[in-house]
Amino acid sequence: MDRIRIRGGAPLNGLIPISGAKNAALPLMIASLLTADTLELGNVPRLADISSLLRIMSNFGVDHSIAGRRPGQSSETGQTIRLTAKNVIDTTAPYELVSTMRASFWVIAPLVARFGHAKVSMPGGCAIGTRPVDLLIMALAKLGAVIEIEAGYVVATAPKGLRGAEIDFPKVTVGGTHVALMAATLAQGTTVIRNAAREPEVVDLAECLIKMGAKIQGAGSSEIVIEGVTSLHGASHDVMPDRIETGTYAMAVAMTGGDLVLDNTRPDYLQAALDVLGQAGAEVTPTHGGIRIRRNGNGLQPVDVTTDPFPGFPTDLQAQFMALMTRANGTSRIRETIFENRFMHVQELARLGAQIRLDGDSAYVDGVPGLKGAPVMATDLRASVSLVIAGLVADGETTINRVYHLDRGFESLEAKLARCGALIERVRG
Numbered sequence: 001m002d003r004i005r006i007r008g009g010a011p012l013n014g015l016i017p018i019s020g021a022k023n024a025a026l027p028l029m030i031a032s033l034l035t036a037d038t039l040e041l042g043n044v045p046r047l048a049d050i051s052s053l054l055r056i057m058s059n060f061g062v063d064h065s066i067a068g069r070r071p072g073q074s075s076e077t078g079q080t081i082r083l084t085a086k087n088v089i090d091t092t093a094p095y096e097l098v099s100t101m102r103a104s105f106w107v108i109a110p111l112v113a114r115f116g117h118a119k120v121s122m123p124g125g126c127a128i129g130t131r132p133v134d135l136l137i138m139a140l141a142k143l144g145a146v147i148e149i150e151a152g153y154v155v156a157t158a159p160k161g162l163r164g165a166e167i168d169f170p171k172v173t174v175g176g177t178h179v180a181l182m183a184a185t186l187a188q189g190t191t192v193i194r195n196a197a198r199e200p201e202v203v204d205l206a207e208c209l210i211k212m213g214a215k216i217q218g219a220g221s222s223e224i225v226i227e228g229v230t231s232l233h234g235a236s237h238d239v240m241p242d243r244i245e246t247g248t249y250a251m252a253v254a255m256t257g258g259d260l261v262l263d264n265t266r267p268d269y270l271q272a273a274l275d276v277l278g279q280a281g282a283e284v285t286p287t288h289g290g291i292r293i294r295r296n297g298n299g300l301q302p303v304d305v306t307t308d309p310f311p312g313f314p315t316d317l318q319a320q321f322m323a324l325m326t327r328a329n330g331t332s333r334i335r336e337t338i339f340e341n342r343f344m345h346v347q348e349l350a351r352l353g354a355q356i357r358l359d360g361d362s363a364y365v366d367g368v369p370g371l372k373g374a375p376v377m378a379t380d381l382r383a384s385v386s387l388v389i390a391g392l393v394a395d396g397e398t399t400i401n402r403v404y405h406l407d408r409g410f411e412s413l414e415a416k417l418a419r420c421g422a423l424i425e426r427v428r429g
């Protein structure tokens with residue numbers, strides 16, 4: 001199994017091109033099931049999760065081809081994927097394929113909307129909480145799907161098609177919003193989604209669906225209105241930049257010191273996190289195509305943070321920020337309100353010398369003057385990268401095991417960091 005080896009102490013200087021967002025690319029790929037025409041997606045990151053979803057799509061009979069980046073595409077990373085769901089032969093997503101990745105469950109929406117039938121295994125994904133799918137099922141049931149649970153599978157049927165409905169989410173759910181949005185595009189009549197997720201990935205999906213002929217208003221606000229259409233057509237769309245990857249490298253340079261330009265990204269996608277970095281002592285300035293982050297000489301100030309749905313501080317940056325706060329001059333409180341078990345990184349950060357106390361939904365981080373390298377274990381995607389951030393300043397060598405978690409969500413992580421001066425390498429085997 002591959003490991004990442006880091007020798008801490010080097011500042012980060014240079015430019016990192018930000019990849020397309022995993023959490024936008026996945027629902028966009030799934031949206032290709034809504035049409036028999038070809039959906040062409042540019043700026044798709046090369047990640048394990050993308051390959052896993054391609055396997056699931058192939059199993060349905062979806063044809064796909066992969067090419068390099070399109071001319072004029074600004075990222076030096078990424079690929080173009082063309083998906084054609086013309087000859088769908090199966091509407092079942094088996095446990096072996098769905099269990100590795102949460103988002104794969106979302107295929108249930110386009111399958112039942114277009115074909116009137118879907119049988120999808122309950123999902124896997126990062127082990128960060130119980131992560132039920134009751135609200136996704138509620139949304140499909142409101143749209144008229146009949147739902148049965150059979151041996152770990154959710155079976156959704158709607159032989160006469162879905163019909164528009166009012167869907168009020170009792171809590172903000174990104175996956176629930178994606179599912180309701182995709183299903184409603186082909187439902188008969190009007191659907192109103194209330195308390196919808198406002199995440200940029202929802203807007204990216206809506207923009208692509210609109211290019212495919214869907215009638216959607218209000219994406220990016222908490223009320224989305226969809227006028228169902230009888231069919232959708234092909235389109236071409238570039239995946240939005242990854243705001244979590246952006247925030248991760250921003251925190252890395254805040255930790256190591258140095259001067260980094262994060263290219264091909266957008267500050268407004270992560271303003272809450274950038275504000276917090278400013279309070280912690282980093283200098284953040286927008287550039288023509290992204291963001292410049294600097295921290296030279298000055299120490300880090302402790303900042304209290306609470307995770308929230310967009311536009312709040314993202315839970316997917318909580319672990320990285322905790323790593324940063326291990327070196328602050330004082331105590332910070334980090335409150336996790338989205339997932340009840342997203343503190344798995346605490347015990348691993350402690351192995352590097354971090355001082356962190358857990359109390360309910362909060363972690364209290366007492367900054368220490370230095371961390372010491374050690375072997376640590378990746379437990380989930382964002383937890384893994386928090387260990388990379390800590391390793392970049394830890395004295396001596398840090399080895400991170402189980403890096404398959406990292407490969408789910410960070411394209412060319414070691415190469416991007418090494419080019420900016422980090423002493424980091426992948427040890428194969």
Ligand SMILES: CC(=O)N[C@H]1[C@@H](OP(=O)(O)OP(=O)(O)OC[C@H]2O[C@@H](n3ccc(=O)[nH]c3=O)[C@H](O)[C@@H]2O)O[C@H](CO)[C@@H](O)[C@@H]1O
Nearest residue numbers: 023103131132133134135136172173174175176316338339
């Ligand atoms: C692939 C992808 O895009 N994953 C992201 C997505 O996950 P995901 O879409 O799974 O997260 P949700 O926004 O749905 O979850 C938010 C909260 O709602 C709860 N909930 C959700 C659905 C449901 O049916 N019932 C229920 O109770 C969850 O347990 C959680 O406490 O949004 C999360 C919150 O920003 C991010 O951390 C994940 O990186």
Ligand SMILES: C=C(OP(=O)(O)O)C(=O)O
Nearest residue numbers: 102103125126316381382
């Ligand atoms: C939690 C994440 O992914 P998933 O929802 O696929 O588990 C993530 O991207 O941080």
